[in-house]
Amino acid sequence: MADFLMPSLGADMDSGTIIEWLVAPGDKVQRGDIVAVVDTAKAAIEVECFTSGTVEEILVPPGTSVAVGTPLARIGSAEAGSEPEPPVAPLPERPVPALPEQPRRSTIELASPPARSFAAQVGVDLETVRGTGRDGRITHADVERARPDRRAIEIGGGRLKISPYARRLARERRVDLSSLEPGSADGALRARDLPAITPASTTPSAEPPRHTADPVALRQTIAALMARSKREIPHYYLSATIDLKAATDWLREYNLAVPVTERVVPAALLLKATALAAVKVPELNGHWKDGAFRPSAEVHLGVAVALRGGGLIAPAIADADRLSLPETMRRLRDLVSRTRSGSLRGQELTTATITVTDLGDNGVEAVHGVIHPPQVALVGFGAITPRPCAVGDLIGIRPLVTATLAGDHRATDGATGARFLKTVTALLQKPEEL
Amino acid sequence: MTKTTYREALREGLREALKEDDRVFMMGEDVGRYGGCFGVSLGLLEEFGPDRIRDTPLSESAFVGAGIGAALGGLRPIVEIMTVNFSLLALDQIMNNAATLLHMSGGALNVPLVIRMTTGAGRQLAAQHSHSLEGWYAHIPGLKVITPSTLEDARGMLLTALRDPDPVLLFEHGSLYNVSEELADDAGAVDIERAAVRRSGKDLTITAYGGTLRTALAAADDLAAQGIDAEVIDLRVLRPLDEAAILASVTRTHRLVIVDEGWRSGSLSAEIAARVAEKALYELDAPIERVCTAEVPIPYAKQLEEAAIPRPADIVAAAKRAVG
Numbered sequence: 076m077a078d079f080l081m082p083s084l085g086a087d088m089d090s091g092t093i094i095e096w097l098v099a100p101g102d103k104v105q106r107g108d109i110v111a112v113v114d115t116a117k118a119a120i121e122v123e124c125f126t127s128g129t130v131e132e133i134l135v136p137p138g139t140s141v142a143v144g145t146p147l148a149r150i151g152s153a154e155a156g157s158e159p160e161p162p163v164a165p166l167p168e169r170p171v172p173a174l175p176e177q178p179r180r181s182t183i184e185l186a187s188p189p190a191r192s193f194a195a196q197v198g199v200d201l202e203t204v205r206g207t208g209r210d211g212r213i214t215h216a217d218v219e220r221a222r223p224d225r226r227a228i229e230i231g232g233g234r235l236k237i238s239p240y241a242r243r244l245a246r247e248r249r250v251d252l253s254s255l256e257p258g259s260a261d262g263a264l265r266a267r268d269l270p271a272i273t274p275a276s277t278t279p280s281a282e283p284p285r286h287t288a289d290p291v292a293l294r295q296t297i298a299a300l301m302a303r304s305k306r307e308i309p310h311y312y313l314s315a316t317i318d319l320k321a322a323t324d325w326l327r328e329y330n331l332a333v334p335v336t337e338r339v340v341p342a343a344l345l346l347k348a349t350a351l352a353a354v355k356v357p358e359l360n361g362h363w364k365d366g367a368f369r370p371s372a373e374v375h376l377g378v379a380v381a382l383r384g385g386g387l388i389a390p391a392i393a394d395a396d397r398l399s400l401p402e403t404m405r406r407l408r409d410l411v412s413r414t415r416s417g418s419l420r421g422q423e424l425t426t427a428t429i430t431v432t433d434l435g436d437n438g439v440e441a442v443h444g445v446i447h448p449p450q451v452a453l454v455g456f457g458a459i460t461p462r463p464c465a466v467g468d469l470i471g472i473r474p475l476v477t478a479t480l481a482g483d484h485r486a487t488d489g490a491t492g493a494r495f496l497k498t499v500t501a502l503l504q505k506p507e508e509l
Numbered sequence: 510m511t512k513t514t515y516r517e518a519l520r521e522g523l524r525e526a527l528k529e530d531d532r533v534f535m536m537g538e539d540v541g542r543y544g545g546c547f548g549v550s551l552g553l554l555e556e557f558g559p560d561r562i563r564d565t566p567l568s569e570s571a572f573v574g575a576g577i578g579a580a581l582g583g584l585r586p587i588v589e590i591m592t593v594n595f596s597l598l599a600l601d602q603i604m605n606n607a608a609t610l611l612h613m614s615g616g617a618l619n620v621p622l623v624i625r626m627t628t629g630a631g632r633q634l635a636a637q638h639s640h641s642l643e644g645w646y647a648h649i650p651g652l653k654v655i656t657p658s659t660l661e662d663a664r665g666m667l668l669t670a671l672r673d674p675d676p677v678l679l680f681e682h683g684s685l686y687n688v689s690e691e692l693a694d695d696a697g698a699v700d701i702e703r704a705a706v707r708r709s710g711k712d713l714t715i716t717a718y719g720g721t722l723r724t725a726l727a728a729a730d731d732l733a734a735q736g737i738d739a740e741v742i743d744l745r746v747l748r749p750l751d752e753a754a755i756l757a758s759v760t761r762t763h764r765l766v767i768v769d770e771g772w773r774s775g776s777l778s779a780e781i782a783a784r785v786a787e788k789a790l791y792e793l794d795a796p797i798e799r800v801c802t803a804e805v806p807i808p809y810a811k812q813l814e815e816a817a818i819p820r821p822a823d824i825v826a827a828a829k830r831a832v833g
Contacts, residue, residue, distance in 0.1 A: 240763050240794040259833030266763060266794045 077126045078146035081135075084115050084122070084421045087300045091115050092140040093147065097189040097215050102130045104150065108187040109214050109420070111147065116292040117388055118414075121214060122421040128152050186213035194218045207409055208420075209393070216418045236263035244269055293386040304445050308363075309484040312443050315496040317503055319459055319474045325506040333401075341459055342433050343404040345476070347509045349454050350374045350395035350403075352498040353429050358491045359452040359482065360428045368451060368486040377427030377447060378407065380414040389447055390419050391427035400509055435459055441477040451483035452495070511694055516686040518663040518696075519549050523587070525697070526671050527557050530585055533671060536563035536572055537589030537625075546591050547627060547686050573599035573624065577606050580622040585671050590626040592634075593642045593680065607676040608651030619674040623667065629682040629720040629770055630818050636806035639814075641770040643680045643719070644777035647747040653677040654747040655701045656719035658685070660692045662745065665699035677701070682720030704751035706758065710740035713764035713831050716755060716781060718744035721768045721819055728824035735825075737832055739766075747777060755781060756789050763794035764831040768819050773801035798827035 081091050092114040098104055110124040128150040135147045186194065186201050190213050194201050197218065204221045206213040237245075237252060241264050245252050250269055257264045322344050330338045353360040353374045361370040376395035381387050390413075392398070392406045413419055429450055434442045435458040442455035457477045463470050478499055482492040502509065513521075526533050535550065541564040544551030554562040565572040569590055576588040590596045596603065603624070610618045630639035647654045655670060655677060657663040663681070670677035707722065708729050717725035722743050729739040740758055744751065759765050765785055769778035782797045803817040 238794040239790045240792055243791040261830070261833060263795070263833070265833055 077128070077150050077152070078134075079110065079124055079126070079148040079150055081113070081141050081143050081145045081147055082122055082421050082425075083143045084113065084120050084424050085117065087296055087303075088115050088143060090140055090142045093135050093137050094119055095137055096133055096148075097121075097187075097193075098130050098148075100130050100132055102188055104128065104130060104188065107209065107212075108189070109208070110189070113421070116289070116296040117424070118293075118417045118419055120419055120421045120424060121216065124150065126150050185211060186218075187215075190215050190218050197222050207413065214420075216413075236261070238263060238265050241266045241269060290384050290386060293382070293388075297386060300448065301445050304448050308446050308448065308451075310446060311482050311484045311489055311492065312479060313482070313489060313492045313496055314441055314443075314477055314479040315500055316464075317476050317478055317500045318464070319476055319503060322503045322506040323459070323474050337401060337404075339400055339404045342435070342456075343400060343407055344503065344506060344509060345433060345456050345478075346376060346378065346392070346395065346407065346431055347398070347400055347403050348499050348502040349429070349431050350376045350392075350398075351502055351509070352495055354396045355498050356491060356495040358487050359480075359495050361451065362428070362449040363451050363483055363486055364449055371428040373428065375426040375428045377430030377450070378410060379430060379432035379444075380411050383415060388414050388419070388424070389427060389430050389432075390414055390423040393422070393426065429454065431456070435476065441479050443479055444481045446481050446483055451486040452492070453481040454495075454499075455479040455481070510691040512689060513660065513692050514686065514690075515660055515663045515681075515688045516547065516549055518660045518692055519657075519667070519681065520551070520553070521696075522664050522667040523550065523553060524556070526585075526587070526668055527553070527561060529668075530671070532583065532585040533587065534561040534563065534579075534584060535587040535589065536565050536576065538565060538567055538572075538591055540564060540589050545589065547681075547683070549625075549681075549686070550589070569595055569599035570602055573602040574606070576622050576624070577602060577610075577620055580620045580676075581610070581618060586622055587667070587671070588622065588624045590624060592638045592683075593626050593628040594637050594640055596624070596626055596642070603646075603652070603676070603678075604649055608649050611675060612651060620676050621671070621674050622676045623670045623673075623679060624676070625667075625679045625681060627683045628680045629684060630802070630807045630814055631684040631720070633809060633811055633814060634683070635809040639683075639807035641720075641802065643678070643747055644769065644771040644780075646678050647750075647777055647780075649748075651675065652748060653701065654680070656680045656682070656745065656747060658682070658717075658719050658722035658743055658745070659707075660688070660690050661696055662699055664692060664696045666701055668698040669701045672698075673701070680719060684720050685723075688723075701746055702749075702751070704745050704754035705743045706740060706754070707743045708739065708741040710738040711762060712738045713766060713828055714740045714742060714755070714758040714762045715766045715768060715824065715828065716742045716744055717768040718747065719770070721770050724819055724821055725768050725824055728821040728828065731821060731825050732828055735829075737828060739828060750781070750784070752784055752788070755785065756792075759785055759789050760792045763792055764828075765793070766798040766800060766824060766827045766831055768800045768824055770802050770818055772804050773799060774804065776801060795831045795833055798831050800824050800827050 094112040094114050096111050098110045104110055104124050105127045106125055107123050109121045111122050113120050113122050131149045131151045133148050135141055185206055193215055199218050199221045204213050204217050207217055208214045244266055255264055255268050258268045259265050357370050360374055373394055374396040375391040375393050377389040377391045379387055379389045390410055429452050430447050431454045432442055432444050433456040435456055438458050440457045444453040444455045446453045459474050459476045461472050462475045464473050478496055480492045480496055539546050540550045541554040541562045573588055576586040579586045607620045607622055610620050628643055629641050643654055646652055655666050657666045670679055715725045725741050729741050732739045740762055742758055767778040767781050769776055771777055778799045778801055800819045800823045805817060808814050808817055
């Protein structure tokens with residue numbers, strides 16, 4: 076018997092709102108299953124359960140806001156011997172040659188029970204679904220994306236016409252269009268065919284669409300976190316200009332050999348080098364808690380992602396030091412798209428051990444960042460730009476990038492930071508080894 | 510308020526412009542002794558003399574070119590072209606010179622020229638005097654295209670156009686000259702930048718301009734009798750389009766009917782539809798409807814001419830399709 080508690084999805088989170096339960100009493104859950112969607116000031120987050128067993132009782136109904144630590148559901152203990160290997164088994168302490176994926180489970184086994192039952196309910200074949208969860212597990216959101224009725228609804232063999240305005244309103248009001256009857260002569264579903272707004276909800280335009288952060292709340296969250304960082308953390312700043320000729324040459328050759336969809340962007344190289352440097356300079360990888368630095372055995376690389384509507388979230392790529400370069404690229408792409416669509420998982424928001432902010436796309440030369448508490452370092456990259464520089468005794472034109480480090484002076488000193496940037500520089504000279 | 514006509518309102522605008530600024534003069538075919546082929550400039554020759562009201566030979570290219578030269582030389586010419594069909598003879602001057610000189614001189618040479626011309630069908634003048642080609646001119650960067658549809662705009666747009674440092678084309682719909690309405694005694698210059706909401710409504714937006722505004726308003730009255738509340742927007746300025754006004758209205762009503770006396774293909778109506786689709790797709794609750802002129806040269810026969818151009822009933826039918 077264990078209580079499933081409202082998790083803390085960030086150092087700055089005091090409370091959260093249950094948007095949706097993905098399990099019901101009687102459902103069996105395993106450690107790592109997505110059991111609920113929780114709304115925080117940042118985004119709607121799918122939260123995992125940390126025990127295995129049977130859901131006995133839901134204690135907090137959807138729509139209710141409760142403090143972090145409040146019991147949300149009661150989960151009975153698993154039957155002895157029936158618990159399979161938890162899918163999120165802790166990884167070994169030190170890197171091993173390959174991830175333990177030999178007895179690779181089939182995709183269907185890697186779908187959680189609620190995702191499986193949801194798939195059956197909406198008629199989605201799990202074999203056709205690409206899992207975006209840990210180890211490729213299929214989540215509720217993956218099934219939702221694969222729903223055949225999500226975009227076009229088949230009625231009598233013909234595609235139902237839906238006006239763009241009605242489609243937008245339905246999304247905002249969370250109305251399932253498949254249940255509605257068109258009321259106009261041309262058979263198209265119009266705005267007036269949507270159910271009237273219930274008094275409980277606010278005006279249609281004022282209600283934020285699901286999975287999209289409320290920009291005002293998000294701004295306040297960022298304000299509080301950044302103010303705390305600058306108040307508590309004595310930052311020191313270092314910068315180094317890195318010659319990326321070897322890296323960009325290698326990447327060009329690499330990209331020529333792979334299909335367009337598999338191409339890797341330079342940012343992925345920078346992330347990978349940062350993650351490996353964090354292993355070699357562990358003094359910068361971890362958290363400052365209770366007056367002392369707690370190093371982390373794993374490298375969970377936070378990546379700052381700017382939201383289209385303004386604001387910023389820095390979710391983590393787990394175990395970034397152990398991912399191959401193509402996998403790093405895939406994770407980066409997936410993380411950015413899920414951050415912007417608002418389907419991040421709780422773990423991704425809480426586990427980062429060091430964060431990277433790459434503003435090169437915006438053409439800046441260097442970024443002197445603000446550390447994300449309780450982390451102790453933030454690595455910044457500017458634009459990769461051809462610039463003149465000394466190459467041997469001559470002037471050459473080389474693709475250069477300015478890498479910066481904002482370090483927490485409580486945890487480390489400039490010399491450690493310098494060693495870190497030196498390591499990043501060295502790693503980027505041998506891109507084939509990344 | 511005084512009861513007056515669109516023609517007289519235009520003439521009052523001309524008179525005020527001629528009085529206000531010595532540099533203003535007018536030229537064109539029959540504008541002097543005949544009083545203008547639609548009677549707009551009747552009496553102005555007697556009042557202002559032959560230096561300022563000048564009859565020209567029958568060569569659009571020559572007198573529009575002379576207008577451009579006069580404008581470059583510091584005058585403020587108003588050139589009248591009898592109909593938009595004939596303006597094609599001066600298209601080279603309008604497009605290759607008037608519209609481009611500011612650009613080609615690196616900003617050194619403005620062409621403060623106003624060209625007035627008649628446009629549109631409805632008077633049994635057949636295919637060489639009845640077309641609505643203002644949408645073509647609205648395609649050309651360097652020009653401003655204005656279309657007074659009310660007496661107030663007929664009275665006031667010319668004055669503002671003359672103050673513009675660049676070429677302005679002013680289109681007078683031929684069916685409007687005899688429209689008789691009340692006009693404020695202190696009517697004067699009006700802006701030539703914004704569209705105007707001529708009738709507020711919540712169920713759909715109808716855009717019109719110039720000669721089609723009255724048609725659209727008549728349709729809106731019919732629709733109101735059937736319980737459909739249409740908003741009618743008078744574009745007033747075809748280039749640059751007041752896009753914000755159109756988008757704002759569509760955002761309120763979620764349905765759009767575009768009325769345009771030009772032909773549908775490649776028309777101004779197509780431009781408006783494209784912009785709304787680009788910038789307000791998720792406001793649209795129905796396909797955009799267009800009511801345009803049939804793709805034929807305007808017929809001479811009265812019933813065929815009426816059938817070819819937008820009628821209130823066509824707009825009502827389009828509006829009902831949009832409302833669904």
